[in-house]
Amino acid sequence: MxxxxxxxxxxxxxxxxxxxxxxxxxxxxxxxxxxxxxxxxxxxxxxxxxxxxxxxxxxxxxxxxxxxxxxxxxxxxxxxxxxxxxxxxxxxxxxxxxxxxxxxxxxxxxxxxxxxxxxxxxxxxxxxxxxxxxxxxxxxxxxxxxxxxxxxxPPEQVSGDIAMGVDLGLKVPAVCVTTNGKTKFLGNGRKNKYIRRKYYVNRRKLGRLKKLSAIRKQRGKESRYMKDQNHKISRQIVNMAIQEKVLVIKLEKLADIRKTTRTSRKNAKNLHSWSFYQLQMFIAYKAALAGIKVEKVDPAYTSQTCPSCGQRNKAKGRTYQCGCGYTAHRDRVGAINILRQPVADGNSLSA
Structure with missing residues (x-):
């Protein structure tokens, strides 16, 4: 149950x-x-x-x-x-x-x-x-x-053998790839960073004016915005999984996400405050209601490994190019490799 x-x-x-x-x-x-x-x-x-x-x-x-x-x-x-x-x-x-x-x-x-x-x-x-x-x-x-x-x-019963890999990030909050070849980019990372930056600037101004109650209210608004975005993204992911008859959704093991995500000086603050854990929990419980299993995989080198030949290459910008001729969006490459990764520690995530 x-x-x-x-x-x-x-x-x-x-x-x-x-x-x-x-x-x-x-x-x-x-x-x-x-x-x-x-x-x-x-x-x-x-x-x-x-x-x-x-x-x-x-x-x-x-x-x-x-x-x-x-x-x-x-x-x-x-x-x-x-x-x-x-x-x-x-x-x-x-x-x-x-x-x-x-x-x-x-x-x-x-x-x-x-x-x-x-x-x-x-x-x-x-x-x-x-x-x-x-x-x-x-x-x-x-x-x-x-x-x-x-x-x-009781959990719903899902028939089929399709799996889905989900790559989480800042510039593109989520990229989904299924074993039957469907790809979807979800969320607006640029808008999210703008909203976070706006609230950060406002809090600094209020801090100089020592308006503590106003600062707390700003934090509440920002967290509600984040929660709303995570709810919408997780709902779109699970809806796509239902539509494609996905049996298993594979996500990154969060313990390593900060090591594997690129951290420039400009997005370092966003990386350490973005609620990846909350998004994964929303995906897990929405998937459980639909009878879809969620599993964790090791995300190491998933954005560097070529899905075609297996060679490792560092992406330049948002485009991944390999010497074998394979070219794709770097986050789509990450989602493909997450999809192919074995389950971390041999255990699935309890949803």
């Missing part, structure tokens, strides 16, 4: 109720973990023993959360204090309708079922209908509200 999380936008009429429930939830969890830390053991509790203005079903969930945090604390020797507001509801106590989601809250001291309008896309609706539902988590991001639902579903 595969476990994935679906995020659905909700539109609460009275958001202050959710704010209050979230604060009460983390307050109660922090209180229970503090008591457990002081006594050295987690107490036996029921919802009646928990002093919190929350529904009993939610109290039972926060007891489980607090116990889990305490068990981890014993290994880490430091009790974490929750600060970010959150609200969990187990799968027996929420309901998903066509355009709404309902779950229990406390209003004016009474437990009530809050019905919240929701925007559920066809893809999410299909995934929810063919899966086992887990915890529901209510979160706020900036001024928007979401529910995140954990689901378990």
């Amino acid at each position: 595969q476990t994935v999380t679906i995020q659905i936008r909700i539109f609460p009429v009275n958001a202050s109720v959710l704010v209050e429930m979230g604060h009460e939830y983390i307050r109660a969890v922090n209180e229970l973990t503090a008591v457990a830390e002081a006594s050295g053991t987690f107490p036996k509790l029921t919802s009646k023993n928990v002093n919190a203005n929350l529904p009993s079903a939610v109290k039972n969930q926060l007891i489980r959360d607090a116990k889990s945090i305490h068990q981890k604390t014993k290994k880490q020797m430091k009790r974490p204090v929750l600060k970010k507001r959150v609200y969990y509801v187990n799968n027996q106590n929420y309901t998903i309708g066509n355009d709404c989601i309902s779950f229990p809250v406390v209003i004016d001291g009474k437990v009530q079922r809050l019905v919240v309008p929701a925007l559920i896309a066809d893809r999410e609706r299909e995934m929810l209908s063919n899966s086992k539902h887990g915890l529901l988590r209510v979160v706020q991001k900036s001024t928007k509200w979401f529910v995140q639902i954990s689901i378990e579903r």
Whole structure:
């Protein structure tokens, strides 16, 4: 079974109720973990023993959360204090309708079922209908509200023997090549570098003015832009894999990517801050949902080895030329060689 999380936008009429429930939830969890830390053991509790203005079903969930945090604390020797507001509801106590989601809250001291309008896309609706539902988590991001639902579903079965190699980089974020000869260049590296440079310059200006809150906001905008780009690129990669009936996607082993990517003074900052790991994780979980396996390979010399004769040559600019007459884009050469590489350490990436 595969476990994935679906995020659905909700539109609460009275958001202050959710704010209050979230604060009460983390307050109660922090209180229970503090008591457990002081006594050295987690107490036996029921919802009646928990002093919190929350529904009993939610109290039972926060007891489980607090116990889990305490068990981890014993290994880490430091009790974490929750600060970010959150609200969990187990799968027996929420309901998903066509355009709404309902779950229990406390209003004016009474437990009530809050019905919240929701925007559920066809893809999410299909995934929810063919899966086992887990915890529901209510979160706020900036001024928007979401529910995140954990689901378990069996992996899809893919038939075919086509494989795909994916080369990651800065100037071209991703190049895909399949064993049946299809090639695709994805992303806009030039635009990405411009956006990163713009945010960097703005942060320096704000730093000189000592506007720390504005700097933090800039970093948040930049990370959201990066995440959006990685989501779009990974979706295009997996869509191409589905269309071409790809059984296996091969990616570079990230431990070596900074050694194998060309690092000029101009792009050094971009290389060490670009979220290659995040992009690979997005590819992995989207591929898993489609029943496609993801494997890691050693990327050493993949951009230098000629796919035709096997000789090593350093590319000049973006063009790779070999003495045997073979010529191609250097990133396409990298993707071809990644496709042909054996799996690193003989193990596939767990998606």
